[in-house]
Amino acid sequence: MNKQDLITIVAEAGDLPKAKAGDILDAVFDAITESLKTKTDVRLVGFGTFSTSKRKAGKGRNPRTGEEIKIPATTTVRFKAGKGLKDAVN
Secondary structure: OOHHHHHHHHHHHHOOOHHHHHHHHHHHHHHHHHHHHOOOOEEEOOOEEEEEEEEOOEEEEOOOOOOEEEEOOEEEEEEEEOHHHHHHHO
């Protein structure tokens, strides 16, 4: 499923025009993104939790040349599925 498929499903379920459903999905994604930028978890009961996690710097190797490279520290996004989502999938 891609974003357009999701927009179509939301539009049909909410009896909305696709443009309005697209705006709503964009607003939801923007709200989640803004919360994660400020390191605030987003908990959707029954669905799951989006959170950020720090990945420390490390060393790696370029597989082509074997040269050692430095891998910088980064912040990653994590998603932990909630019980409702796990039960629905199983």
